[in-house]
Amino acid sequence: MNREKKIIRVAFDTLGCKLNQAETEALTEKFMKSGYRIVNTEEEFDIYILNTCTVTHIADRKARHLLRMAHRRNPNAVLVAAGCYVEHAANDLLKIEGVKLAVGNKEKMNLPQLLKESGLVAADGYDFSAGYHCDNQRTRSFIRIQDGCNNFCSYCIVPYVRGREKSVPTEQVVTEINDKVSHGFKEVVLTGTEIGSYNYDGLNLNELIDIILKETSIERLRLSSLQPQEVTPSLISLWKDKRLCPHFHLSLQSGSDSVLKRMRRLYTTDDYANAVSLIRSVAGDAAITTDIIAGFPGESDDEFSESYNFCKKMGFARIHVFSYSKRRGTAANIMPNQISPQVKKKRSDLMLALAEEAAAAFYSSFIGKSLKYSGSRKIMETGTDIPEITLRYLPKAIKI
Ligand code: SF4
Structure with missing residues (x-):
């Protein structure tokens, strides 16, 4: 019988510093190149990876909360805790329902391979040929x-x-x-x-x-x-x-x-x-x-x-x-x-x-001045160069 193979869907969350964001970005690319499909955390996923931070007790608490939420949303998914918090609390994290793997900073970049070898998701009937697909909208x-x-x-x-x-x-x-x-x-x-x-x-x-x-x-x-x-x-x-x-x-x-x-x-x-x-x-x-x-x-x-x-x-x-x-x-x-x-x-x-x-x-010090706008890709793509804008009022939420 010709059974349809299942593409494995992976969702990521990141806590903490820009270094963690850089590592999640690199990891996402590795997963894509290994044939997994990247989805966002609101969708259904088979694997959820949380790149944790442990710089404060609030970061620890957020990590535990996000893992519990991921389990509630997708009770059958394999949850992975990765990064700094794992370095000193792997056993506590493994006690959270749904968490099957806890990997520290050294091993986390090998997760695509680790997961395939773990038998947690790489059973017969799974297809690792989603192909490298990137519809990135970020700049x-x-x-x-x-x-x-x-x-x-x-x-x-x-x-x-x-x-x-x-x-x-x-x-x-x-x-x-x-x-x-x-x-x-x-x-x-x-x-x-x-x-x-x-x-x-x-x-x-x-x-x-x-x-x-x-x-x-x-x-x-x-x-x-x-x-x-x-x-x-x-x-x-x-x-x-x-x-x-x-x-x-x-x-x-x-x-x-x-x-x-x-x-x-x-x-x-x-x-x-x-x-x-x-x-x-x-x-x-x-x-x-x-x-x-x-x-x-x-x-x-x-x-x-x-x-x-x-x-x-x-x-x-x-x-x-x-x-x-x-x-x-x-x-x-x-x-x-x-x-x-x-x-x-x-x-x-x-x-x-x-x-x-x-x-x-x-x-406020920029009101009336012309600046190069570095916002969304959409806006950037409308012109040949970064457009100039003049601030005439104080925007409610402007990001640096
Ligand atoms: S010890 Fe911590 S706060 Fe101090 S320089 Fe290193 S990373 Fe930064």
């Missing part, structure tokens, strides 16, 4: 150039779950970007845990960017995140090339020097302010965004005020506010004078209100 792609971290900031679990720093070969980065360009992508975001420490065969981040600009025709190049001590005159001089997006995500974490010291960050607020001035001297309109932790252990009212006032002074385009979250195994987890949840909430709310104010001021 922005995330490319991983580096992974891991050697810094061990006192609050951070990342070096424990991602390991030490390793950089992707320069040639591979260039090939991947050229491949994205040939598939119609207009923008590439270079991602990693600590991209400022990129070093492959003696080539640093400046040199990598320079090579990308020379050897690819990508229209827009963006960096995911930098630390202030990595912002040097030679790096910033590259922004004279307009293909580099004037957006700098510069992690601050606290605007108080004593807190920064306890966090084991490698800069002071003066270093930070100098980095911001340097950026603005070359890219005056640049969007500078940041992360702030409210309620780090021992953070006094005065230290919080210092942090708040420093953020106000910097004129950020966006502030990502996190309430400090204890992570087992990190130095800050056992620091004395942990801040109560009520105080953390109050400080987070104050920072969030400041973030809104700062964003509104940043967007």
Whole structure:
């Protein structure tokens, strides 16, 4: 009897940083090339893969919630938990109904093969010949150039779950970007845990960017995140090339020097302010965004005020506010004078209100100016080049 074979449908969700997004993007492509069909999470799927984050307890909670939801929506699907949260809680995740596999950061990129070999879905009657099919409508792609971290900031679990720093070969980065360009992508975001420490065969981040600009025709190049001590005159001089997006995500974490010291960050607020001035001297309109932790252990009212006032002074385009979250195994987890949840909430709310104010001021500064619009592919495809738009009012929700 000629039984019709079943194409295996895979859905993905991603939590956390841009590095995770880059990895999910690469994984999606691997699944497509292996003959699986990619569907979105609202549709029916046979496999659901969640690329997890564990940077806060909220990220952990979201991961458990998404897995439970996926099981409720598709009770027969094979659920896979992958990535950072798995590194220290694989057994807990495997207890969630429907979760059949939990794979850490090292093995997750082999998932297409692992799943075929696991017998969970590769039974007789399944067809792995869906073919490489890409109907991508996005214009922005995330490319991983580096992974891991050697810094061990006192609050951070990342070096424990991602390991030490390793950089992707320069040639591979260039090939991947050229491949994205040939598939119609207009923008590439270079991602990693600590991209400022990129070093492959003696080539640093400046040199990598320079090579990308020379050897690819990508229209827009963006960096995911930098630390202030990595912002040097030679790096910033590259922004004279307009293909580099004037957006700098510069992690601050606290605007108080004593807190920064306890966090084991490698800069002071003066270093930070100098980095911001340097950026603005070359890219005056640049969007500078940041992360702030409210309620780090021992953070006094005065230290919080210092942090708040420093953020106000910097004129950020966006502030990502996190309430400090204890992570087992990190130095800050056992620091004395942990801040109560009520105080953390109050400080987070104050920072969030400041973030809104700062964003509104940043967007308002463009009213009446003409800008190159980098929104949806649809709009981009209507013209031969990126169209110019003039902002006449403050858009309700504009994304950087
Ligand atoms: S630099 Fe600090 S915050 Fe960033 S990943 Fe490394 S340890 Fe974590």
